[in-house]
Amino acid sequence: MSDRSNDMIPRTPLGGTEPRVDTHGPVTLTEVTNTAIASFASRLGQESTAQDVLAKFLGTPVPEAGRAVFGDALGAFWTGPDQWMVTAPHTSHEDLAAQLVPLANGSASITEQNDAWCRFDLLGDGLADVFERLCPFNIRACSGGEATRTSIDHLGCFVVVADPTHIMVMGPRSSAGSLHHALMTAIRSAH
Amino acid sequence: MIIHHPLLGPRDASEFTYLGDAALIHRPDWEAEDALDQFIDYGYLRSNPAGLHRELWFHEGGDRSWLVVTRDTTTHEITKVELARDVARQEGRSK
Numbered sequence: 001m002s003d004r005s006n007d008m009i010p011r012t013p014l015g016g017t018e019p020r021v022d023t024h025g026p027v028t029l030t031e032v033t034n035t036a037i038a039s040f041a042s043r044l045g046q047e048s049t050a051q052d053v054l055a056k057f058l059g060t061p062v063p064e065a066g067r068a069v070f071g072d073a074l075g076a077f078w079t080g081p082d083q084w085m086v087t088a089p090h091t092s093h094e095d096l097a098a099q100l101v102p103l104a105n106g107s108a109s110i111t112e113q114n115d116a117w118c119r120f121d122l123l124g125d126g127l128a129d130v131f132e133r134l135c136p137f138n139i140r141a142c143s144g145g146e147a148t149r150t151s152i153d154h155l156g157c158f159v160v161v162a163d164p165t166h167i168m169v170m171g172p173r174s175s176a177g178s179l180h181h182a183l184m185t186a187i188r189s190a191h
Numbered sequence: 192m193i194i195h196h197p198l199l200g201p202r203d204a205s206e207f208t209y210l211g212d213a214a215l216i217h218r219p220d221w222e223a224e225d226a227l228d229q230f231i232d233y234g235y236l237r238s239n240p241a242g243l244h245r246e247l248w249f250h251e252g253g254d255r256s257w258l259v260v261t262r263d264t265t266t267h268e269i270t271k272v273e274l275a276r277d278v279a280r281q282e283g284r285s286k
Binding site: 065066078079080081136148149150151156 | 198199200202203205206252253254255256274276
């Protein structure tokens with residue numbers, strides 16, 4: 001294509017052309033856009049087949065209830081009985097769901113979630129002070145590898161703990177601004 | 192009030208929503224001869240015990256699983272929490 005003047009310009013969930021980064025006190029809040037996401041729900045009666053497919057794809061056992069696994073590129077976290085969310089870098093795995101569908105071969109329902117979610121990463125010390133203002137999930141009991149769905153300012157969000165100084169929040173993309181406001185308010189309140 | 196989720200451990204009751212009597216998972220067969228009578232019972236008739244009560248709770252602010260919670264209606268003490276799908280499977284439904 002010679003004329004690229006009409007190409008669409010991708011926007012981040014917060015509406016910018018570049019992911020937003022905010023720093024307050026010891027905490028850095030980063031909008032993360034390079035994440036491809038696919039939901040993976042085992043079909044009735046084929047739970048063990050589906051689990052084997054996902055474990056092989058990830059290269060690790062699937063995460064147990066309330067847990068997440070992180071690989072070099074691929075990650076996954078538990079979202080419910082026999083259900084997981086699979087994540088990977090968007091730049092290399094934009095077609096993550098399409099890769100999983102033939103592997104599952106009907107043992108799981110796989111749905112692309114790339115544009116459904118916004119992701120914010122909180123990095124720094126004192127994150128438990130922030131999250132105890134945001135949701136009823138006990139972050140102080142976390143050492144890394146935990147994942148849960150919870151409510152943050154009435155938004156159903158996933159909270160994934162990489163380690164106590166790095167926590168990821170995934171919320172509905174259409175409410176990215178509200179979620180960012182909630183996170184910033186809690187960070188400013190705590191620090 | 193704390194509900195001990197069978198998979199996720201102790202969770203605050205504010206994460207859950209309440210549906211009602213656990214008998215609601217016994218949906219009648221709509222093709223039965225007396226389906227109308229069965230559905231009237233199913234839809235409208237509830238026992239209202241003072242004491243142990245099995246009831247359905249939904250983990251709305253969590254993993255969205257349905258639970259069968261056994262609660263004492265006079266003290267709010269919760270003595271048992273099961274996944275509703277496990278209860279249904281024990282009764283031979285949903286395979």
